[in-house]
Amino acid sequence: MKNKQAIYYELLVLRCRRGHKDALEELVRSWEKQLFFYVRRLVDDEQDAWQILQQTWLKVLRGIKNLREPCKLPAWLYGIARNTALSHLRTKYSQEAFFESNADTSKIEDYNSAIHFDNAEQVYYGLGRVSLPHREVLTLFFLQDLSIDEIADVLGIPVGTVKSRLHYAKQTLKTVLEKEAGNYE
Amino acid sequence: MNESNKTFRDKLLDVEKPNTAYKEKYERQVQAMVEKKLTGLTRWSHIGGLVMGVFFAALFGTMAVIVPGEFPLWGRSLFALGAVFGLVFIVFEGTILKKGIVDLKKDEMAAAGLGWGFIMIVSAVVLVFSGRLPDRVVGIHMLVYTLVFEVAAAVGLLRAFIQRSELNTREKLLEIEYTIAELAEKIEAKSDK
Numbered sequence: 001m002k003n004k005q006a007i008y009y010e011l012l013v014l015r016c017r018r019g020h021k022d023a024l025e026e027l028v029r030s031w032e033k034q035l036f037f038y039v040r041r042l043v044d045d046e047q048d049a050w051q052i053l054q055q056t057w058l059k060v061l062r063g064i065k066n067l068r069e070p071c072k073l074p075a076w077l078y079g080i081a082r083n084t085a086l087s088h089l090r091t092k093y094s095q096e097a098f099f100e101s102n103a104d105t106s107k108i109e110d111y112n113s114a115i116h117f118d119n120a121e122q123v124y125y126g127l128g129r130v131s132l133p134h135r136e137v138l139t140l141f142f143l144q145d146l147s148i149d150e151i152a153d154v155l156g157i158p159v160g161t162v163k164s165r166l167h168y169a170k171q172t173l174k175t176v177l178e179k180e181a182g183n184y185e
Numbered sequence: 186m187n188e189s190n191k192t193f194r195d196k197l198l199d200v201e202k203p204n205t206a207y208k209e210k211y212e213r214q215v216q217a218m219v220e221k222k223l224t225g226l227t228r229w230s231h232i233g234g235l236v237m238g239v240f241f242a243a244l245f246g247t248m249a250v251i252v253p254g255e256f257p258l259w260g261r262s263l264f265a266l267g268a269v270f271g272l273v274f275i276v277f278e279g280t281i282l283k284k285g286i287v288d289l290k291k292d293e294m295a296a297a298g299l300g301w302g303f304i305m306i307v308s309a310v311v312l313v314f315s316g317r318l319p320d321r322v323v324g325i326h327m328l329v330y331t332l333v334f335e336v337a338a339a340v341g342l343l344r345a346f347i348q349r350s351e352l353n354t355r356e357k358l359l360e361i362e363y364t365i366a367e368l369a370e371k372i373e374a375k376s377d378k
Contacts, residue, residue, distance in 0.1 A: 028219065037197070051211075
């Protein structure tokens with residue numbers, strides 16, 4: 001039997017396709033907070049982040065009719081938000097390799113290692129101090145909307161790379177937070 | 186939600202404090218998107234619809250009045266019906282233009298229905314005239330063209346109707362599935378206690 005969440009997504013997508021205003025509003029309401037958080041981690045300027053989110057919704061509303069597998073709604077939404085942010089960054093800086101990271105290619109399976117974070121404010125601060133590829137994978141991991149496979153889909157990289165990147169990103173974040181704690185002691 | 190019951194994810198999301206002015210601007214833009222506000226092109230298409238409604242209301246209304254006395258009553262009634270349809274179209278398009286918003290669900294279905302009804306009336310009027318033409322060959326040509334037109338319109342409407350019924354059924358089934366999943370979750374939670 002399909003789980004409740006998958007049925008809910010399917011129902012929501014179907015209603016959006018049929019033009020139910022309430023469903024469209026619900027889609028926006030239930031996803032804007034986490035999508036904004038994600039986009040905000042990718043771009044420096046808050047106004048740009050809101051603009052990217054608005055463009056994301058425009059693409060979502062146009063493209064929802066073509067979403068073949070509604071159970072993949074979260075990954076689809078994050079993918080659109082990411083691509084919109086990426087094209088914004090390309091336009092703004094005329095560069096391409098924003099999210100490329102060659103340092104995390106070694107095979108790491110234990111991405112869910114002993115490193116745990118429980119202070120949201122510290123993590124929020126720390127996210128602003130790690131590299132963009134690390135920040136992005138950590139954000140998607142902390143938001144818990146996507147599985148590792150889905151994160152790999154959104155980032156367009158192999159699952160193994162997501163795991164190793166996540167492992168190194170956690171280590172880097174831990175180092176940043178420890179350094180910061182040391183400065184206060 | 187109680188602060189202590191919040192997950193790490195929720196707490197992290199709460200740390201983000203967006204700028205109220207930016208957020209309000211964004212919300213206004215998104216609301217406009219969801220409501221499908223009339224923009225340049227769509228506004229003009231509705232103005233076109235309004236003009237068409239005025240034209241047909243005037244044309245059929247005039248025809249209903251000026252046709253000679255020996256013209257069959259049902260033909261005259263057909264003209265009057267066409268004029269009424271034209272008036273309904275005027276009201277429909279006028280309301281959308283006044284509101285400045287298209288309700289994707291209601292308005293688009295109503296527009297499709299009205300459009301189809303209008304096609305049927307125009308076709309019926311053409312049929313009436315084709316039967317009264319002195320040249321039988323031209324009359325038969327008109328009849329054939331009109332029938333093709335009507336069949337195409339009927340097929341289109343039928344397809345739209347089937348699609349809508351399918352979506353209705355799918356939606357109902359999903360609602361039932363969702364309720365069952367909810368119940369299963371509750372039962373599971375109870376048995377775990």
